[in-house]
Amino acid sequence: MKTPLLSILSFMALSCTQKNEKKFGQVSDYPAIKDSALFIRNLRQTFDLVIHESPEQQEGEKITAFKKVKINGSDQDYYFIEYDWKTGPTSGYPWKNQIILTSDGKLVKTLFAQRYEFIKIFPKQNPFLLATLVTGHGNGGHEIYKITADSLVNIYDGNVKTYDTDEDNKVYEPHELQLKIKDDNNDGFNDIAFTGKLVLIQGRTPDGFWYDNTTIDGRKINYSVDNPYKKIPVEYIFL
Numbered sequence: 001m002k003t004p005l006l007s008i009l010s011f012m013a014l015s016c017t018q019k020n021e022k023k024f025g026q027v028s029d030y031p032a033i034k035d036s037a038l039f040i041r042n043l044r045q046t047f048d049l050v051i052h053e054s055p056e057q058q059e060g061e062k063i064t065a066f067k068k069v070k071i072n073g074s075d076q077d078y079y080f081i082e083y084d085w086k087t088g089p090t091s092g093y094p095w096k097n098q099i100i101l102t103s104d105g106k107l108v109k110t111l112f113a114q115r116y117e118f119i120k121i122f123p124k125q126n127p128f129l130l131a132t133l134v135t136g137h138g139n140g141g142h143e144i145y146k147i148t149a150d151s152l153v154n155i156y157d158g159n160v161k162t163y164d165t166d167e168d169n170k171v172y173e174p175h176e177l178q179l180k181i182k183d184d185n186n187d188g189f190n191d192i193a194f195t196g197k198l199v200l201i202q203g204r205t206p207d208g209f210w211y212d213n214t215t216i217d218g219r220k221i222n223y224s225v226d227n228p229y230k231k232i233p234v235e236y237i238f239l
Contacts, residue, residue: 021106024042024101024105025042025105030079033063033066040083043081047107051092052088056087061083064082064083064096069118071100071118073147073148074150076147078147079100079102079103081099082116083097090137094134096114098110108147112133115176121190122190128144128155131144132163133163138166139161140163142156142163143156162236163176167225169204170199171199171225172198173199184239194236196234197231197232199225200228200231201224201229202223202229203229204229
């Protein structure tokens with residue numbers, strides 16, 4: 001009996017995937033980390049984490065989270081590890097990784113978030129993973145993750161800046177807009193909103209021209225973060 005070529009190729013692809021799938025064996029240390037230096041070294045080697053090495057980085061690096069979590073979309077347990085190496089070039093900011101692993105140490109996802117939080121959107125379901133992604137220049141936004149088909153998937157496609165410390169002509173107050181979970185349209189389902197203030201640190205003419213200062217009653221006024229031109233309440237709602 002002849003075996004179809006497609007079946008052979010599918011088997012070969014599956015075999016290669018299984019053979020090359022890496023596992024982080026030190027999840028067995030949970031909940032304690034017996035040797036931090038060895039833990040970090042093996043974590044970096046297992047998942048090919050690329051960082052900018054320096055004496056300051058080597059002195060300051062640490063594991064800031066090692067916990068077992070549940071994530072929306074699955075009832076399985078996952079390991080959540082945050083590795084913070086503290087310093088590096090601006091292009092590598094925020095100089096930390098969040099690594100999500102299966103219960104047997106297989107990689108699900110590596111994130112590069114400045115901040116993370118497990119948030120309840122639906123009361124009777126497992127939490128979602130909120131990640132605040134920020135560049136070294138102070139621009140950023142949010143992603144919200146759940147488990148779909150054994151993968152960690154971003155379900156939030158807001159495409160809106162929700163973090164801003166970049167003092168070009170405006171910033172946010174607070175710098176990271178506050179997350180609110182509420183039923184905004186009264187349909188019985190919670191919605192996501194980011195709220196705060198847009199702080200204009202330059203003046204702006206009706207035709208869109210930005211300026212740093214103006215003169216009012218003979219007195220020169222310079223605009224800045226400490227003396228803004230205007231503060232505008234903002235709320236971005238995603239139903």
